[in-house]
Amino acid sequence: QNSLFLQHFQRALGLKKMVERWQNSHTHCLWQITLSQRRNPYAVLRMQDTMVQELALANKQLLMVRQAALHQLFEKEHQQYQQELNEKGKAFYVERL
Secondary structure (H helix, E strand, O other): OHHHHHHHHHHHHHHHHHHHHHHHHHHHHHHHHHHHHHHHHHHHHHHHHHHHHHHHHHHHHHHHHHHHHHHHHHHHHHHHHHHHHHHOOOOOOOOOO
């Protein structure tokens, strides 16, 4: 009967340790959740700031590309007009300094 009592006691200790581990794990999970909830808004703000900066740079680059394409188009049209005028024996007036 003494060994049966000892077995039940050891089993109860094992269950108690298991419950304590579960409680510790549960507490740790809750702590991680609150920590991530506190960190998450800052991460979102950093990400939004980065996105705003990237969009500003992308818009700046797009503007530069469009300006270069427009400049090439105007240069091409100028050359075409100059060629048409040369065929007619005329030219653009260029002021010399």
